Amino acid sequence: MFVVNDEKHSLCNNFASIQVPDNAVIIEGNWDSFVKQAYINALSTQIQKHKENIHIFFKRAKVGIILMLLLRDTLQKHHITKVSLYLDNPQIMSLLPFLLSDSYQIFVNDIAYESHNIEYTQQKIFSYNDYQIPSKKSIFVQFLENLGKWCYSFYMSALAFFNFMGMFLHFFALSCLNPSNFRLNSLAYHVYEQGFKALPIGLAVALIVGYAITLQGAYQLNSMGVPIMSVDTTAKLALREMGPFILALVIAGRSASSFTAQLGSMRLTEELSAMQAMNLNLFYFLVIPRILALIIVMPLMVFAADAVALFGGMVAIKTSVNIGFEMYLERFYETVSITHFWIGVIKAPVFGAIIGIVGCFRGLECKGDTQSIGKMTTISVVNAIFWIIMANAIFSFIFTRFNL
Template sequence: MMSRFKILQSTPTLRLALSGEWLYTTSKKDLRSLRAAVRDATEVEIDFSAQPIVDFAFCAFLLSLLKDKSYTFLNPNAHIQEIFATLEQYPPNLPIDTHKPSALFTFFRDIGLWVADFFQSMMDFLHFFGMSLYYLGLSVLHPRRFKIASIFYHISESGLKSLPVVLTTSFIVSYAIALQGVIQLDKMGVPIMSVEIVAKLCLRELGPFVLALVIAGRSASSFSAQIGVMNLNEENDALKTMGFSVIDFLVTPRILALIITMPLLVFLSDVVSLLAGMLATNVQAGVSFTQYWERFYEYVDITHFWVGIVKAPFFGLAIGLVGCFRGLKVQGDTESLGRQTTLSVVNAIFWIIVINAIFSFFTTTLGI
């Protein structure tokens, strides 16, 4: 049942007729509309003839709107009369607490609140991660659950359309780092060694890592904004009402799209990074393209390429999970949307760094 009111008379006395449900769960939009309707009136009559369903919280809100105004309640039932009688008997002038907590107390209180919020957010994310893996497993067991059209759409949005910025960023960063490496090795008299050093760095770390950072800034924020707007428009609630799973329809296709596209993007990023390194060594040290590729073929093993490729799906999984999780956390207003979108980028970059560090530790330990 919806919350509704109707203006029966505007002058000289504003008369409003309430109907439907007016409870503590009433949307902010309806409450703002009611506040706007009575804001400029000095005399107000509230008609309860339609027998609206109200609770204590709404009646308290209504009295706060009618403060300093002349008001009359028409045709209230016994329940409504009892609520307003209780509220009107409440002491209007409560003593004001002038005690200010100490700086030390405030400091530890803020730390405690932050820890509690962090722990709750971590538990929510673990729950979301488990649900996502569960629905992903169901889709693998029952391939008909895959939303093929949605997956290909997000592959196009997150993969193909991100190619220009991804490849440009990879080229610029790789060229700058390769140039600095060549300069230092040229001073030592061994500029040719920059070929394998830069190539291994690009294949193992630079290509996948820079690519993941760019995708995190692009796709994580995009996922959060898209799902967050759906939350604000109550589209996700509509999906749940119809018996559909939000994770099945919104989360799984986005995660799968990134898991599929990240290795392909890493491959292209590696190619561009190697070309940038080749150009830098040629410009700075005069190493010909033929020498570069001969040195590369002789000293750079295919293992370095596969290390970067294996990282890519994990980067995609982390970006997709964080982006969708933060989007589903949006609630209330557009301020929440901006806050969660910002957090999605920050969290995604953090998890990319953690995953990259874990891979570096294990590959170094195993001698790969």
């Protein structure tokens, strides 16, 4: 009987010493959910040739639950009573419960495998990738291990990001020297998709935030006896911060996730590998058009967001302290200079570059499975928002330092 103790079982480690019969049915390659029906029919034909006893050799095979269930039904159909399995991959052991049946007995690498205590078997052998973690490990040691893993992961991620930035700047410089490398059709498409199609939600958010912040500021300044100051204070805030910053957060949630999901899906469907096989540069076709589109379109969108935020402020001041639109515009032209508008516009392409770079970098980091796409999409949005906040703080420090 197959007995499991507290240590890792050496069942598959001793595979090299086991003699596989010459008449064994060999299963190798990828047998996932998308395996062709012809292969399944061929496997059934091979099993049909055996009577009562059968030897099956999983040779560097990638199998799933569906194959195990189909294999069980086929063995029962052909009245097999003894199944000898030969495994060179311990991960297949976790799928053996789906192969169990009362119609036959299973031997794994010449050791009997029973259905007794299956849950205990899986828990002891297959937790944490077949490695047992000592239960009495101190909290301090665990903390140091987790800290070391995090530092190593951060170092590798930072190194990959610098490599990505270097390649982007290199190919962008080559494109500037040879403008034919720019994909204008792709650039125009992303300007429309990531810019103008996102404009309604961006303007709506700018209007609501401009109204809400101006309303609170007008009430506070009115209680201090200077309601007219709410015009220039909130107008400067709208031009310098609310317009570009709030819009950048909206675009980060929309475009960064979109870029990551698009490139991750292309990795999953092996489109990126196909492009590389055809000697097509990924940066020319995928990365540069996306980043450049946001750099171009963000200042235009900030101009519209500023206008909407100012209009929301006008409505808030009108309804709260009863300052009319004409008085608002007169005060605005007297106290608010064009410098505040240009400060917001200068921030916009930097925010767009951050969103595009982070979204494309995380998209190319996807490993080619759906779980990785979801994880990287979440990380890209969080990273983009964080670096937008960081860049905005740096801009605020620099402009304040130079009295702008």
